[in-house]
Amino acid sequence: MNEVRIIEVKQSVFASNDKRANELRQELKEKKVFLLNVMSSPGSGKTTTLVKLINLLKDEYKIGVMEADIDSDVDARTVSKMTGVEAIQLHTGGMCHLDADMTRQGIESFEDFDRFDLIILENVGNLVCPAEFDTGAVKNMCILSVPEGDDKPLKYPLMFEVSNFVLINKTDVIEYFDFDMDACKKNIAYRNPKADIFEICAKDGRGIKEVAEYIKKQMKDWRN
Amino acid sequence: MNEVRIIEVKQSVFASNDKRANELRQELKEKKVFLLNVMSSPGSGKTTTLVKLINLLKDEYKIGVMEADIDSDVDARTVSKMTGVEAIQLHTGGMCHLDADMTRQGIESFEDFDRFDLIILENVGNLVCPAEFDTGAVKNMCILSVPEGDDKPLKYPLMFEVSNFVLINKTDVIEYFDFDMDACKKNIAYRNPKADIFEICAKDGRGIKEVAEYIKKQMKDWRN
Numbered sequence: 001m002n003e004v005r006i007i008e009v010k011q012s013v014f015a016s017n018d019k020r021a022n023e024l025r026q027e028l029k030e031k032k033v034f035l036l037n038v039m040s041s042p043g044s045g046k047t048t049t050l051v052k053l054i055n056l057l058k059d060e061y062k063i064g065v066m067e068a069d070i071d072s073d074v075d076a077r078t079v080s081k082m083t084g085v086e087a088i089q090l091h092t093g094g095m096c097h098l099d100a101d102m103t104r105q106g107i108e109s110f111e112d113f114d115r116f117d118l119i120i121l122e123n124v125g126n127l128v129c130p131a132e133f134d135t136g137a138v139k140n141m142c143i144l145s146v147p148e149g150d151d152k153p154l155k156y157p158l159m160f161e162v163s164n165f166v167l168i169n170k171t172d173v174i175e176y177f178d179f180d181m182d183a184c185k186k187n188i189a190y191r192n193p194k195a196d197i198f199e200i201c202a203k204d205g206r207g208i209k210e211v212a213e214y215i216k217k218q219m220k221d222w223r224n
Numbered sequence: 225m226n227e228v229r230i231i232e233v234k235q236s237v238f239a240s241n242d243k244r245a246n247e248l249r250q251e252l253k254e255k256k257v258f259l260l261n262v263m264s265s266p267g268s269g270k271t272t273t274l275v276k277l278i279n280l281l282k283d284e285y286k287i288g289v290m291e292a293d294i295d296s297d298v299d300a301r302t303v304s305k306m307t308g309v310e311a312i313q314l315h316t317g318g319m320c321h322l323d324a325d326m327t328r329q330g331i332e333s334f335e336d337f338d339r340f341d342l343i344i345l346e347n348v349g350n351l352v353c354p355a356e357f358d359t360g361a362v363k364n365m366c367i368l369s370v371p372e373g374d375d376k377p378l379k380y381p382l383m384f385e386v387s388n389f390v391l392i393n394k395t396d397v398i399e400y401f402d403f404d405m406d407a408c409k410k411n412i413a414y415r416n417p418k419a420d421i422f423e424i425c426a427k428d429g430r431g432i433k434e435v436a437e438y439i440k441k442q443m444k445d446w447r448n
Contacts, residue, residue, distance in 0.1 A: 043372025148267025
């Protein structure tokens with residue numbers, strides 16, 4: 001199970017990404033497949049966080065994972081090995097983000113994707129461009145890690161505006177960095193007052209259970 | 225001196241960014257202005273590193289700084305306050321990178337920019353898109369910080385291919401992260417065998433003097 005497929009996804013030729021994203025979201029709704037789009041800077045801990053979350057969710061839900069990257073397949077291999085769930089690697093061919101059609105290509109490369117309850121898309125590590133393209137996801141999750149600094153929501157507005165919930169990761173090293181947790185939360189709320197915020201440490205698992213419960217609730221609310 | 229000007233830069237209407245970049249580079253050569261383009265992920269320590277470097281270079285060289293960001297003017301204010309050199313803030317209007325014309329708009333917004341020996345451009349925090357657009361700089365410097373992980377050169381190939389030198393920052397916290405310095409250097413060399421690599425800690429100043437000397441040498445070699 002440590003061999004993963006690599007899918008080369010191509011940017012959409014359709015002008016209206018929003019329209020294509022809505023169509024994909026509608027189709028996923030009909031098929032009861034919850035698509036979660038995960039975004040962050042490079043190195044904020046997306047893959048480690050997902051591994052921990054998936055291990056808490058996989059008994060209850062059938063999960064598929066799409067790992068998007070410009071190059072390399074290390075993330076899909078890691079997720080596959082550490083969780084046992086089906087993971088594919090999407091290569092963007094240099095592109096800095098995924099659009100709705102690239103996301104669809106990834107989803108349709110799973111055999112019978114409607115057998116999944118939850119498909120998780122790990123987007124390209126980038127706080128700018130992925131926020132500009134609706135992937136068709138039901139919810140957007142953003143991870144911001146302590147070493148990046150508490151001012152990032154001020155500098156990358158759109159990412160925090162489009163994220164339904166934000167995980168503040170690497171809280172175990174907070175004492176080694178000039179990071180003001182209250183200021184960070186205020187900065188996120190300034191961009192998006194509705195965003196739910198969780199403090200986590202993916203490395204030691206702190207806060208992950210609360211996030212898993214939150215995702216379960218989001219999925220239940222969406223299905224009803 | 226803590227008030228900074230904010231310049232709204234607009235994406236080029238010219239198809240050939242490479243041509244425009246070469247023209248800008250040629251003009252800067254004639255005017256003996258060395259343009260250094262600094263790229264990294266969000267939160268890798270670009271601004272802190274630049275403040276330390278500028279304070280070692282400013283007695284010998286006349287320096288101007290352009291801080292590119294999607295929003296906010298905190299970086300230009302910080303640089304101006306901490307170094308006393310002239311700093312302007314470039315707003316990209318949501319764009320994830322600077323192209324050669326946006327860079328030119330920034331440079332020309334300085335009064336008599338040819339009075340500078342060195343203009344430093346702090347690009348948008350992003351390991352993908354800025355690498356795709358030649359700004360017209362003489363040299364590209366990339367900062368990778370320890371918390372981001374030693375695998376980033378594998379995942380963001382172009383950034384490391386186009387960078388003439390790479391600073392590995394936040395080495396003071398290396399013991400708290402799973403970061404293999406030798407593996408990181410090998411990964412950088414795999415993408416770009418010619419890249420010079422420096423281990424630094426911008427926070428406590430470790431390694432900054434060596435980088436300042438290296439930049440001086442690059443400037444001297446370029447002028448001759």
